[in-house]
Amino acid sequence: MKCPRCDSDKVRKMVDSPVGNAWEVYLCDKCYYSWRSTETPNIHDKFKLDDEKIAHMQVIPPVPPLDK
Template sequence: MICPRCESEKVELLVKSPVGNVWEMYICGTCTYSWRSTETPDKTDPKHYNAKFKINPAHIDKMLMIPPIPPLKG
């Protein structure tokens, strides 16, 4: 399986539905994107995932962890 957001192959099964084996939830070990197996292809398939939301794994280490808080307006 390939992550829809960063196209990493470090995807793991996070959890299965507690009743009825209806869905599975996956998480990417590279970019931490997570999704359910029942979501639409634009959320689960790298070919259909919106390109403007893709992440290059080489840039992850340079990304800020918390967005800075802007100064208060006077």
């Protein structure tokens, strides 16, 4: 399976549906895109990622600890 966003083959199943075998959620370990098996991902060309775009992505800052 390939990631629909970056075409990487570094895709893993994160979780199965809690009831029955209705769906699975997949995650790309390269660009962190996630999707359900019941979805047909429709990634427009302007949202496709390549190695250069991934290297320049901003890092999401961690949530600071809450004061007590």
